[in-house]
Amino acid sequence: MKITIKIFKISIFLSIFIAVAYVVLWVKNKELWNDILEEKNYIPDDDDIYKFGNEARFLKAHRLSRRNASEAKKAFEMVMCESKEMKAYASYNVANILMEEAIKERKVYLFEMAIDSYKLALREKPDFWLAKYNLELAKKLLQKSQIVVPPTKYENRGKGFYPDVPKDI
């Protein structure tokens, strides 16, 4: 019986030791994560993604969106694959990139793709008001572009050809 008590005491001691070690590691990881967040120019690498999971993946995509839009889109798409919870936010960010491209390049199809992505964000998270606001804005811009473009150019719509948005919107 004494042996069983001893074994039990040792196991309790070990479990307390493991718990303390776990808490220490958790705090250290949190500190590291805070450092990554504070370092504005740092893009999380594969090790960070391995350590911090989807949050690091999202942060990488978000930071890439200011430098390389096409890479950022891929990174956000990866977030969408990984996490159902973050799908709405990733989709919203993809839509924002597309909106920026649409305004810069003046392409109707980019507005339409941005609208689709905002809709996807709202589908995943119906109370996402930022997405709702931007969706309405994108719709307005698209409508405006369609008023300015003569309707004859839209004859091919749905047959495979999209006109450019004129420069005065």
Place this chain on the structure above:
Amino acid sequence: MESHRGAHIVFVLDGSGSMSENKIKMTREIVSKIVKELKDDRVSLVGFGSSASILSHPTFNHSLILEQIKDHGSYYGGTDFTLAFLRAIAAFNSSYILDSDDFLKRIIIFISDGEGTLDYHAYIDYWIKKLYAEIYWININDNTMLENSRNNVEAILKSLDSTKTSTTALFLDVDKSPIDISSIISRINFDEKTTLKEKKYGVEKRLENIFSKIALGSLIAILLFALIQLDFTEKVGTEKVGDENNNKNF
């Protein structure tokens, strides 16, 4: 609860600048013909060019898909197969589809002219394996370009390790008419494979649930046993000490 049989099919449609009017027309025709053959399958549409977007979310309403496919057009911009694959994977991963309910076989039908690039092979490969997805690549191109695009597509599929066993590629000439849709459907062979895969998914998921419950139960039982053991040993110990003291006093 009513359970749906069949497959979850994601049509990934190329809408890049290289897709001419004929190719787009052929794409629409292929999709509509396949969708008309489906019964209890969940279908979604993904369009892509330099970006990807979901044209139609996963639905069992096939008439909606037939309506939506009319909107598919060609966008200006490059062809990014990476975004297309990633968006197709994300379409399977919708929060509207519960993991426990989704025993459907997953199929990606890729319709493209094969002129594009693919990055992140390992990542895409990981997800295809994880989802048990099967890829059917229908490559449509002009007679002159068909050979080049065939080489490109074959290289892409070769780079994805998981597609060696689960991929079927079909190469169609746009100028040829009419399209032999029966050969595509027989290659995809929905009914036979769906039943097999569905059973596999069902068994796997149920076993997973059962094993996790057994593991949790046994853990709780061990903890309870350890606590009971402690109480018992302490009681015995005090009784013995008490007896010894009494003996000494006498």
